[in-house]
Amino acid sequence: xxxxxxxxxxxxxxxxxxxxxxxxxxxxxxxxxxxxxxxxxxxxxxxxxxxxxxxxxxxxxxxxxxxxxxxxxxxxxxxxxxxxxxxxxxxxxxxxxxxxxxxxxxxxxxxxxxxxxxxxxxxxxxxxxxxxxxxxxxxxxxxxxxxxxxxxxxxx
Numbered sequence: 001x002x003x004x005x006x007x008x009x010x011x012x013x014x015x016x017x018x019x020x021x022x023x024x025x026x027x028x029x030x031x032x033x034x035x036x037x038x039x040x041x042x043x044x045x046x047x048x049x050x051x052x053x054x055x056x057x058x059x060x061x062x063x064x065x066x067x068x069x070x071x072x073x074x075x076x077x078x079x080x081x082x083x084x085x086x087x088x089x090x091x092x093x094x095x096x097x098x099x100x101x102x103x104x105x106x107x108x109x110x111x112x113x114x115x116x117x118x119x120x121x122x123x124x125x126x127x128x129x130x131x132x133x134x135x136x137x138x139x140x141x142x143x144x145x146x147x148x149x150x151x152x153x154x155x156x
Contacts, residue, residue, distance in 0.1 A: 022069070029067035032060065035138055035149035038102050042142065045071055046106070051144050057084040057105040061098040062137075069096050079108055084121055086128050093134050101129070103139040112141050112148040114155075122150055 032038045038060060043051075050056065055077045061069040072092045075082045082105065093101050103125060105118075114122075122139045129136040138151040150156040 026063070026067065029063070029069070031065070031067050032062060032102070033066055035140065035147070035152050038104070038138060039140055039142060039147040039149075041068065042071070042102075042104050042140065043144070046142070048144070050076075051106050051142070052108050052110075054079065055082040055106055055108055057082050057103075059089055059092065060102040060104065061093060061096045062100045062102065063097075064099040066100070069098055072096075081117075086121075086125055089125060090128055090132055090134065094132065098134060100135040100137045102137055104142055105140075106142045110143050110145065112143060112146060114139075114141055114148060114150070119155065122156060126156060 030041060032041055042058065042060060046056075046058075057074040057077075059072050059074060061072065063069055072089075074084050074088055074092075077083065084103075084105070089101070089103070103122065118139070118141065122136070125139075126136045136156065138149055139156060140150075141148040
């Protein structure tokens, strides 16, 4: 038998509160202006023990001035893939008040060629970003030896 909701219970619903705290002053944040700078920054912050072992997907959150607000680890997968949920990507970007993002994931195989799934996800995120006014400025496929930039190759 179902319990009936009383008017009093409506006041007991949880409130959603958004909070963003930065540990760094805006003037001290690094600036990313190219795919090479993004790759170097991400590689420096990637776990070197896992870049050749396990596929991971991250986003680089950027301010309007292209300064790094943070890196978010979207997912960790297996040797041949990981799932990147656009809802997680953009809920994080919104919470961080990012004006733009750079998508990034590694290929443990060392192959820098994007898969059909990589291309599809990139376009899906670009369209979602357009709706939310959060520009997806690049998608990097990374290895410990180099990277592939969707923006540099005209694919975004």
